[in-house]
Amino acid sequence: MNAFTRTIVITGLLLLCCLLTEQVPINGSSLLSFEDEWNYKVPTNEVPLLNESQRNLLLPFYSFVNDLKVEGIGENATNSTRHFPTSRDAKLAGDIIRTKVPCNVCNLGVGLLYAEVKSGVSMEEIKAKFVSICVSFKIESFSVCSGIFDTYGPEVVPVMELMTIGPPEVCKLIFGEICKSSDVASHEWTVDLPTIPKPNRTESTLPKVGMPVFKVLQISDTHYDLDYVEGAVTNCEEPLCCRTYSTLRSGEEPLPAGRWGSYEKCDAPKALLENMLQNIAFQHPDIDYILWTGDLPPHDIWNQTKQKNLKVIEDTIAMVVKAFPNTPIFPAVGNHESSPAGNFAPHWMTDPDHSVSWLYQKIGASWSGWLPKNTEETIHHGAFYSVLLRPGFRLISVNTNYCHSLSWWLLVNSTDPASELKWLIAELQKAESNSEKVHIIGHIAPGSSDCMKTWSSNFYNIVNRYEHTIKALFYGHSHADEFEVFYEATDFSSRATAVAYLAPSVTSFTNYNPAFRIYYVDGDHENTTREVLEHETWTFDLDTANLPGNEPNWFKSYSATDEFQLNSLRPNEWNNLIERMIQDDELFHRFYRNYYRHSPTAPPCDSKCKLQILCDLKSAKSHTKHQLCHELETAFQM
């Protein structure tokens, strides 16, 4: 996301600013009823969907053997088709999309425009003003600016009409802790946890080597671009390049898009996805089930339609089903699935022009091949579900777009959209009472700055309350290979309670080598922990693959325990890794190389960048970095 998201945030805000100024005073929300009639205590799937795990994979558990060398990567590539990122790009590494600039721009934009724009301005005039600001601030080109207005305007206008907060509150909700103003009281809310006391902690022992395991594939952020064309310009004006109509950045020589993708602002061509899926099916015929954590459409969000998104979703699902016709697949919904991207109006927005039910109906139908019929109700209601994988082992897929700060409708009311967290608590309480262990999957990780603070903080409390039940969490969205640790208290020196894995993206957008992830999960045996015991990451070098006649050479880049010398994949081991990386630069750079999958265009990472990345790893709660990373800042003397 990074620079691109920032662009969207700034343009979106300018859009908000323009519109806002002619909409004062806003009083529409009194017309809406936010009370949710939905009974979130729905019956749960109780029939295990998977067969017993049959494999006794003898993994190289905890052996610290470096079994693969990646030195040769990219050795044959040339520099001719490459734009090298600067250290400015490194500042965008990690989850630090929002810098001080956007908050100032946000507040300033409102101030400037407030005086200028009078009431009674037509949509055409607003568009003209928006486009002129967008172009003159050199945010995007004319056609992209006007495309953004056409795509987002019809959503943002009614949001403005219904909103009861002013510009500084809008900026605060979207930018979080970057904006120094105080929290927005009307958007602070708490979901109640049951009064049933948290069970006491018991230390379970790790399974012996040779016990049965599940082999689990995670694919994330495929971002299939149907308009990708080999040879199109990679250095284009628009936020997404390598497309038929990409326009060359002025004054530059055209750099052609490769057959398998590009490190520039380009998404995944069909050839890449087909090659990857064939490769996985061939090299890993023994996968037990697949986690698929969303973001199927490409990043051309200034020119998207519902129809185009549905086509991409359909085509990508068809490709995956073709490669894995008999493997159970458990999906989660990404922010890019909607159109305009990120638009997930809560259930109280019933107007079909704005409601997201067109998407939920579609994915309900597409997912029905993998999921039992009784998941339909929650999927149609909010694109989340809970299924039993094995007796005592449950998987819950959450829709994290209900915390997405670029989901404009949340500016009207962000209180537990679709009652999702209430439902999640009810599911977890049932699981705890039935002695089930749970894995959670979703798209946007809870610590991401893209996840609004209040939702994130409620989710954090839920994970801590049910830490004995929740054995792992799996996300995507950041495109980087990283993780987030949860802590018992608000400071990171307290006990680590859970870990969320943020899997690397399939798309190279931007500066990444494409990748997929494999986990080994404790299988069926007496006293199984259902913990993740090991994970490995597979990738290939895009530069080398793009040489004439070459194909992607997929290889195992690393296994977690070997690479980072972990005794297990328990939360405290991940926390220890962060602690060790503070001192050990070599270890950090090993982590950083994996973060970009050894991409030759990974931006250089100085100590400020290192601090930010380590802080991201500590932050499973969004917009509390300063609090969580205070000790890190001291260690780095920043």
Ligand SMILES: *[C@@H]1O[C@H](CO)[C@@H](O)[C@H](O)[C@H]1NC(C)=O
């Ligand atoms: C806002 O709505 C309330 C309740 O409908 C009404 O009493 C009040 O006058 C309205 N305020 C404005 C500024 O329109």
Ligand SMILES: *[C@@H]1O[C@H](CO)[C@@H](O)[C@H](O)[C@H]1NC(C)=O
């Ligand atoms: C938002 O909706 C909830 C009900 O879900 C309601 O209790 C709350 O008052 C609403 N907040 C605002 C700011 O309207």
Ligand SMILES: *[C@@H]1O[C@H](CO)[C@@H](O)[C@H](O)[C@H]1NC(C)=O
């Ligand atoms: C479970 O085993 C049965 C019988 O071998 C087989 O038909 C079915 O496809 C298996 N299901 C899964 C999810 O592997």
Ligand SMILES: *[C@@H]1O[C@H](CO)[C@@H](O)[C@H](O)[C@H]1NC(C)=O
């Ligand atoms: C680089 O090229 C040489 C000679 O063509 C070849 O043997 C080698 O495998 C190539 N290396 C990679 C990483 O593709």
Ligand SMILES: *[C@@H]1O[C@H](CO)[C@@H](O)[C@H](O)[C@H]1NC(C)=O
């Ligand atoms: C590519 O450029 C970098 C930096 O300019 C240089 O260090 C590297 O040796 C070059 N690689 C090739 C294969 O020309």
Ligand SMILES: *[C@@H]1O[C@H](CO)[C@@H](O)[C@H](O)[C@H]1NC(C)=O
């Ligand atoms: C939108 O996409 C179409 C092709 O699907 C293209 O012809 C057109 O130029 C694009 N518009 C913008 C503003 O990028």
Ligand SMILES: *[C@@H]1O[C@H](CO)[C@@H](O)[C@H](O)[C@H]1NC(C)=O
């Ligand atoms: C949990 O531990 C506390 C103190 O150690 C003890 O008083 C309590 O009975 C325990 N609860 C359960 C359910 O074992």
Ligand SMILES: *[C@@H]1O[C@H](CO)[C@@H](O)[C@H](O)[C@H]1NC(C)=O
């Ligand atoms: C399972 O746990 C119980 C209770 O801790 C213990 O008595 C038993 O020996 C364990 N079984 C195995 C196979 O480890």
Ligand SMILES: [Zn+2]
């Ligand atoms: Zn993505």
Ligand SMILES: [Zn+2]
């Ligand atoms: Zn995303």
